[in-house]
Amino acid sequence: MIDKCITLLQTHGVSSLTKLRKIHAFSIRHGVSISDAEFGKHLIFYLVSLPSPPPISYAHKVFSKIEKPINVFIWNTLIRGYAECSLNYSVSAVSLYRQMRVSGFVEPDTHTYPFLLKAVAKMADVRLGETIHSVVIRNGFGSLIFVQNSLLHLYGNCGDVMSAYKVFDEMSVKDLVAWNSVINGFAENGKPNEALALYTEMDSKGIKPDGFTIVSLLSACAKIGALTLGKRVHVYMIKAGLTRNLHSNNVLLDFYARCGRVEEAKTLFDEMVEKNSVSWTSLIVGLAVNGFGKEAIELFTNMESKEGLLPCEITFVGILYACSHCGMVKEGFEYFRRMREEYKIEPRIEHFGCMVDLLARAGQVKKAYEYIMKMPMQPNVVIWRTLLGACTIHGDSDLAELARMQILQLEPNHSGDYVLLSNMYASEQRWSDVQKIRKQMLSDGVRKVPGHSLVEVGNRVHEFLIGDKSHPQSDEIYAKLKEMTDRLRLEGYMPQISNVYVDVEEEEKENALVYHSEKIAIAFMLISTPERSPIRVVKNLRVCADCHSAIKLVSKVYNREIVVRDRSRFHHFKDGSCSCLDYW
DNA sequence: AAATGCAACG
Numbered sequence: 001m002i003d004k005c006i007t008l009l010q011t012h013g014v015s016s017l018t019k020l021r022k023i024h025a026f027s028i029r030h031g032v033s034i035s036d037a038e039f040g041k042h043l044i045f046y047l048v049s050l051p052s053p054p055p056i057s058y059a060h061k062v063f064s065k066i067e068k069p070i071n072v073f074i075w076n077t078l079i080r081g082y083a084e085c086s087l088n089y090s091v092s093a094v095s096l097y098r099q100m101r102v103s104g105f106v107e108p109d110t111h112t113y114p115f116l117l118k119a120v121a122k123m124a125d126v127r128l129g130e131t132i133h134s135v136v137i138r139n140g141f142g143s144l145i146f147v148q149n150s151l152l153h154l155y156g157n158c159g160d161v162m163s164a165y166k167v168f169d170e171m172s173v174k175d176l177v178a179w180n181s182v183i184n185g186f187a188e189n190g191k192p193n194e195a196l197a198l199y200t201e202m203d204s205k206g207i208k209p210d211g212f213t214i215v216s217l218l219s220a221c222a223k224i225g226a227l228t229l230g231k232r233v234h235v236y237m238i239k240a241g242l243t244r245n246l247h248s249n250n251v252l253l254d255f256y257a258r259c260g261r262v263e264e265a266k267t268l269f270d271e272m273v274e275k276n277s278v279s280w281t282s283l284i285v286g287l288a289v290n291g292f293g294k295e296a297i298e299l300f301t302n303m304e305s306k307e308g309l310l311p312c313e314i315t316f317v318g319i320l321y322a323c324s325h326c327g328m329v330k331e332g333f334e335y336f337r338r339m340r341e342e343y344k345i346e347p348r349i350e351h352f353g354c355m356v357d358l359l360a361r362a363g364q365v366k367k368a369y370e371y372i373m374k375m376p377m378q379p380n381v382v383i384w385r386t387l388l389g390a391c392t393i394h395g396d397s398d399l400a401e402l403a404r405m406q407i408l409q410l411e412p413n414h415s416g417d418y419v420l421l422s423n424m425y426a427s428e429q430r431w432s433d434v435q436k437i438r439k440q441m442l443s444d445g446v447r448k449v450p451g452h453s454l455v456e457v458g459n460r461v462h463e464f465l466i467g468d469k470s471h472p473q474s475d476e477i478y479a480k481l482k483e484m485t486d487r488l489r490l491e492g493y494m495p496q497i498s499n500v501y502v503d504v505e506e507e508e509k510e511n512a513l514v515y516h517s518e519k520i521a522i523a524f525m526l527i528s529t530p531e532r533s534p535i536r537v538v539k540n541l542r543v544c545a546d547c548h549s550a551i552k553l554v555s556k557v558y559n560r561e562i563v564v565r566d567r568s569r570f571h572h573f574k575d576g577s578c579s580c581l582d583y584w
Numbered sequence: 585a586a587a588t589g590c591a592a593c594g
Contacts, residue, residue: 080585110585111585113585114585114586115585117586118585118586121586144585145585146585146586147585147586148586149585149586149587150585150586151586152586153586153587154586156586156587177586177587178586180586180587180588181586181587184586184587184588211588212587212588214588215587215588215589216587216588218589219588219589222589246589247588247589248588248589249589250588250589250590251588251589251590252589253589253590254589254590257590277590278589278590279589279590280590281589281590281591282589282590283590284590285590285591286590312590313591314590314591315590317590317591317592318590318591320592321591321592324592348591348592349592350591350592350593351592352592353592353593354592354593355592356592356593357592357593380593381593381594382592382593382594383592383593384593385593385594386592386593386594387593388593388594389593389594416594417594420594541594542594567593567594568592568593568594
């Protein structure tokens, strides 16, 4: 009878939880004891093998009924189950491993450590990882490639790329998984150049990349807006024959959108043979952050009419983002309602954040505040910062002060909030308040994040800081800046120096002309690139109002399309106007 | 027996 039950598990077990429950009930009816290790082993195995997340408490119940001592396979399977569940369960995987050690009956084997390390990687606990690493070596498993690969993943996930690289360097045999893991480690930790260098090395050894390799490299480039690097990866992707790989295409789409190349993203989307809801969502979000809200919504309408495509919560974040950044307040509320009622998606704090932004950005800051007060969850620092940002733009200093007090409690020492408030006071010519904020910044030991702008010419990236004079062509750049300002004045440009003024250090204020980094970068591009060619700037902070109005005019006067990637979004400047329609 | 993408605000 037990053999029959096991056969049943083997033939139907992989399909569904309902089937497994039925087989379990069947076995009880026919007198097969759950404490029988052979049957219990199979049942746990199939439970844990169900698509994620596995029914772990059910599996654990079966586990606890199995007669002692429990063999190592069963221990491993349950550890694996916990490792594949959400983060909260990773701790249980570790404590299960400890129980196994103290039970004294079995020793961990070669399978135990990859499962355990997976759980520790999820926890991103580098100290625990190091401890287990030394245990692994002591037990003689340190030279097994799958254990080493697990270690690579662990260190990468903990942000300790140097330890990952050390493990990698000492591996005598490196398979594609090892290369992917270490490349992903660098890519995920903001080191796309290193990731790409490793890729080049891998390529020179004749190892072919797969979809994972491409995804790691491209998402790293997307994060930092490295268009030239990413384009190189696109070429590798073509060379490796991965142009039909869905994941790679999705991330390529995201990459182009995140580099401001909306046309390329759209073309790619149209040409993709296989598309899933992630592809649609990526383009919707891409259009939204690039300021093409109307197009994002059009695409969403299109998506709704397609069979078998369901928008998810992220799709709605994109849609609500599109509405808030285009001033479509009424539409935003309507989509929020439909998300809950038609799609049964419970709004998360991100969605409420969009709604606060929707009201606040449209100037209804008081209503936004009331909305925050009525939210079913505790507002986080992002929500308050949204309100603060809108208050500084719409000049509600009382509410701005209130929002800042909330932020100060949740996250002290964040320079951006001081700067926002100080800029608002400056725009109202409340210089004593500006001084007060600046003094407070000094006494609180808060240092402003210096603004910088990156531009690419050919294969080189040039970086400019505020008032930067370190570039070898500095004289030419400043001559161009002077000419630029003169020509803009003729077009009616009035410099609003207040934003710049509070940004610079006391000594520098004596120099009459201090330019924000984006202006310097644009002047540099005007002299370094052919006429009419588009200019891309990646900035680490938000563009100030003065630079924004200046760049609008530059796009007209110099007949250049200028794309500025902000800290949070894109501005496409063309013929004297911006895709954000000054709605930011 | 390692592993993938899209996410509000700043």
